[in-house]
Amino acid sequence: MKKIIIYLISGIIILFLAFLVLFDFNKNDKEKNLEKVTLAEVAHTIFYAPQYVAIEKGYFEEYGIDIELILTAGADKVTAAVLSGDADIGFCGSEATIYVYNGGEKDYLKTFAQLTQKDGTFLVSREKIDNFTLDNLKGKTIIGGRAGGMPEMTFEYALKQNGIDPKKDVTIDTSVAFPAMSGAFIGGQGDFVTLFEPNATDVENQGYGYVVASIGELGGVVPYTSYSARNSYLKNNKQLIENFEKAIQKGLDYVKNHSDKEVAKTILKQFPDTSLNNLTSAVKRYREIEAWADTTQFSEESFNHLQDIMIDNGALEKKVAYNKMIYNEK
Numbered sequence: 001m002k003k004i005i006i007y008l009i010s011g012i013i014i015l016f017l018a019f020l021v022l023f024d025f026n027k028n029d030k031e032k033n034l035e036k037v038t039l040a041e042v043a044h045t046i047f048y049a050p051q052y053v054a055i056e057k058g059y060f061e062e063y064g065i066d067i068e069l070i071l072t073a074g075a076d077k078v079t080a081a082v083l084s085g086d087a088d089i090g091f092c093g094s095e096a097t098i099y100v101y102n103g104g105e106k107d108y109l110k111t112f113a114q115l116t117q118k119d120g121t122f123l124v125s126r127e128k129i130d131n132f133t134l135d136n137l138k139g140k141t142i143i144g145g146r147a148g149g150m151p152e153m154t155f156e157y158a159l160k161q162n163g164i165d166p167k168k169d170v171t172i173d174t175s176v177a178f179p180a181m182s183g184a185f186i187g188g189q190g191d192f193v194t195l196f197e198p199n200a201t202d203v204e205n206q207g208y209g210y211v212v213a214s215i216g217e218l219g220g221v222v223p224y225t226s227y228s229a230r231n232s233y234l235k236n237n238k239q240l241i242e243n244f245e246k247a248i249q250k251g252l253d254y255v256k257n258h259s260d261k262e263v264a265k266t267i268l269k270q271f272p273d274t275s276l277n278n279l280t281s282a283v284k285r286y287r288e289i290e291a292w293a294d295t296t297q298f299s300e301e302s303f304n305h306l307q308d309i310m311i312d313n314g315a316l317e318k319k320v321a322y323n324k325m326i327y328n329e330k
Helices: 002-033 046-056 075-084 095-102 150-161 178-186 199-205 215-219 231-236 238-257 260-270 276-288 300-313
Strands: 035-041 065-071 089-093 109-116 122-125 141-143 171-173 192-195 210-214 225-230
Touching (some): 046 109, 046 260, 075 089, 075 225, 122 199, 150 300, 178 192, 192 199, 225 231, 231 238, 238 260, 260 276
Parallel strands (some): 035 065, 035 089, 141 171, 141 192
Antiparallel strands (some): 109 225, 122 192, 122 210
C-alpha cells in the first residue's frame, strides 16, 4: 500500500513539473514572438490613462508588441530620444514633430496616432477663490511650464482668447523644469501653477493649493498628445504601427465604456503612490473635460488649430501641410 501511495505521489510530482516546464516553454515562446518597442513618454500622468489601460490589460501583447515604457520628461527630450534611436516611438505634444521638420531633419518624425485631444493641465491657485475667472490672474505670477511647449502655449492662447495679455497682464514663469513645477509651487514660488494629474490633486490634498480651472476646457480641441516615429521606421514597420494603433484604440474604447473607478483600478499599478480615491477623482476630471479622443485618427482642422496656437505664441511662422506631418498609410 505504501508503494502505491509513493508511486501516486511521484506521478503527481512528475506531472506537475512537466506542466511547469511546458507552461514556461509556452510563455517563453510567446515572448519570443513579441516585437519589442521602446516607447518614450513625455510625462507619467493620469492624463494618459488609455495608454496605461492598454498596457495593464495586455492589449499590446494581444497585437504582438512588447512595450518598454521609458520616461523622458519634456517633448524636446522625447524627440531627441527618437532621433537618436534610444526610442522607437515618441509620445508627446504634436508640436515637437513640427519643430523637427522645420529644423531640416531629413528622416523627420511623423505623427501616426493621437491619444488626448485637449490640454490636460489644471490651474491651481495658492489661495481659495470663489467664482474664479481668468481676470483673477491679473497681476499674478503663474508657473506655466517650458516656453514653446504645448501646456504653456495653450495657456497663453486661452488667456488671449479671454482678453488677457500674457506679456503685460500677468507674469508667466517658464524657468521651472516640468518635473519640478509642483515642488516649486509647494515651496512658495508663484501665485498659480498649471499641473497635470495626479499632481494637481496631490497639491490640493496637501493643502497647498486649490484647482480653479481646466486649461483644456479653455484651449479647444487639438491633437494634444500623440505618437510619432521617424518616417523610415514607419515605412519599415507598417504592420507594427497598425497593431500599435489598434492597442491604443482598445485602451480608448475601454476608458470610454467603463466607469471612473473601473479605469482607476485598472491603472492603479501605474501610480503606486496615488490612492484609488484620488485616482478615481482624477479620471473623473479628465472625463468631464473630454480630454481623451474617441479615435486615434485626428482631423486636419484640429491639427491646424494646434498650429494656430503655435503661431499665436510666436513659436511658428507659418503652417506645415497636414499631409507632410501625418502618417496615414493603411
